[in-house]
Amino acid sequence: MADRGESIESMEQLAVVWWAMVLDRDTDADVRDLPGIAVRWADCRFAFWNCLTLTDVDADTALVEQRLGQAADIMRAKKHPGFLWLFEDLLADEGRPRVRAAAERAGLAYAFPGTGMAGDLLPVPESSHPDLTFVRVTTDEQLRAYADLNSRAYGFPLEDGRDGLLGSALWKNQVHAYLGVRDGAAVTCAATVEAEGRLFVVLVATAPEWERRGYGEAVTRKALYEGAKATGLTRATLHATEAGAPVYPRIGFRPNSPIHFYALKE
DSSP, X not given: OOOHHHHHHHHHHHHHHXXXXXXXXXXXXXXXXXXXXXXXXXXXXXXXXXXXEEOOSSBOHHHHHHHHHHHHHHHHTSSSXXXXXXXXXXXXXXXXXXXXXXXXHHTEEEEEEEEEEEEOOOSOOOOOOTTOEEEEOOSHHHXXXXXXXXHHHHTOOHHHHHHHHTTOHHHHHTSEEEEEEETTXXXXXXXXXXXXXXXXXXXXXXXXXXXXXXXXXXHHHHHHHHHHHHHXXXXXXXXXXXXXXXXXXXXXXXXXXXXXXXXXXX
């Protein structure tokens, strides 16, 4: 098990960053801190911006089952689908083996795994890769390329990713978002954003045909380098998918809580 404090930090970083990301999409978005549940729901087509997470620490089986039922009810009331992010290390030990069955009873289906990570690793050296030129996202055209890379990497329709990012002043100004460009085409992307004294890495993606060439690591290092240079921060956090998880320890991140993503049953 990871340090409990780092697992709490991981959950709290999600709540902080998604507060800004969701309200950036829609100032009337559902952003609430309920007992045991943080709601960060833009109700847009980009499913990652439709998020709930459980916030109780050491919740027993009965309380987790109650929270899962409440979360499923909130999700059913929304127009667009999204995910419940469940940080395993926040649960009481006795509840962990039972959580998936409890989620099924609440009407939730397991979607995919992830891992929280953090490290006091900044500053990092400036990144380079012989195939890539790095370009900061400052225009709508570049933001569209960033959105499309995420849609392709995560299997979303292109319009879903664009609904999550296009037109965002936040992403073109406050987020340190970078494209890795090869032969004039964007093939990878990563971003960092300041979040309560940390630099949070968000929406790293590489075009499927260009994977396993070190592009994702290189562009993540670039976003970390530029974010740290701009903010002076020394600690960074992120939430990794299963595919991306092997990359980040090479940069200096340490895994903490496993994350389980759940969607409503179809």
